[in-house]
Amino acid sequence: MSMVSKGLTLSIMVLLLAAVLTPITFALDQEQPEVVLRLFWGKGCPHCAKEKEFLKHLEESDKYPGLRIIEHEVYHNESNQELFKLLADAYGKRVEGVPTTFIGDSVIVGYGDYMNTGKKIESKIEECIHQGGCKDPLERIQQGETPQTNQSSNNGGVVTLPIIGTLDTTKVSLPAFTIIIAALDSFNPCAFFVLLFLLSMLIHARSRGRMLIIGGTYVFFSGLIYFVFMAAWLNIFILAGNLKIITLLAGAIAVFIALINIKEFFFFKKGISLTIPESAKPKLFKRMREMLKASSLASMLVATVVLAVSANVYELLCTAGFPMVFTRILTLHQLSKLGYYLYLVLYNVIYVIPLFIIVLLFTLTLGAKKLTKEQGEALKLVSGLMMLGLGALLLLKPEALNNVFVAIILLGSAVLVSALLILAKRIISRKVKKNG
């Protein structure tokens, strides 16, 4: 296992280095199939102006080199009006207003903003690319094809909830999903392992100030390393694009990791285990003790940063699942580069909150606490079950993950099943002990 874990650690570090150094503005060099979009607009229509600006920006960004946009002004051009009616009839739509966008089998009426309609148009473009391109809607009709219409409006997934009222799920799903996954990821025995021992050792020094500074520094750099790791995954997935095979691979890896974590609950450290390697423990603890002996606060801080880097690299082995799954799901949403990174920041802020709380509790109480074997097993079980659900959805129905309620149901189920299994295990253990 030692050789395997060394190999894995080295692979992760190479992956990290390669992917982080790859500029995110790298444009996909491969040839993209042609996607033709026809826009019907009116001079003076403000919504039309917004969509034209969006499409112009899309063309200039060169994100979709195969995209061809054909625009028709209809307020002052009768032939364009006839063309509009022709296409609308073929697509089974009434001419309702402008802007109206025809792409593939879809008709999108109106334009609100990027987060709503802009994203929808981009996802249609992506869909076309995956299908090998979308012909000019007019050409299709002239060749006698009948579009399989898929009516879209520029309203997102608006739902009405009791008490809360109207909720646009497209606006809350991804932030809520991020918070749920990050929170679950943060309750990770590997993430707690080194921090708890570090703080226990600091109690020995009996200085609240030092504990707060050192503990806080460790947690901050842990979050930073995690962010860099997730940025690496993000770059990889963006380069790979929205290819289905990549989603399937991510799902398969997630399921594999999930099964290992679930196995830990039943057969702790037997067979493959995603934990900090045993060979790494003496070195980590030695670093912690040397850090305590540092002559000044400054040197102690430097030693803390070094400890955070080395500990978190080891911890990546057992915390790889959620970051990978989350960044894959993130890249299935059409966001700007800044948007992706902001979500990573949100994820990591949520991720470090429990760690900061632990630091505060230790500082306030000066009491040492350790995670028991049973608590560690339970956490692995919950996260394993949740990851199993996420992995399965990535394999079978990734679009379901756009709905935050799916994540909530998954989490609830994982907690419930875990509680039942833990209870069953305790009952069986007691019976075995009783029978001798």
Place this chain on the structure above:
Amino acid sequence: MDEELPKGLLYNDNHSWVKVNGDVVEVGITKPFANSVKEFVYIELPEQGKEIKKGETYVSMESVKWSGHLESPVSGEIVEVNNALFDEPSLLNQDPYKHWIMRVKLLDKDELNGLMDADQALANLSCKLG
């Protein structure tokens, strides 16, 4: 079972030995136990001056292969702890009989009658592992 336990010490069934020096005893861990769990990396020592009861946790430890705590073989006041072990827990692997963990002033000397001698402890150990 190749491991021998030193004569002259007393043992409980939780991997701990006791060396009697009048009213004060030294408490440590056995070599078979230290060998089985591999290198110790962390030790949470008991608190000097604290009262401890037989059967209560007196030390928590983390090793490469094990994590847990041990039960005290005696009751009394902890008069001294071996702080060197905090800085170098692996001393317990090097010579567990030289590096005691705590010194306890006994509350009730009769408690020692409940402990095992080396032969009894070895038989106990062999039975469990065999």
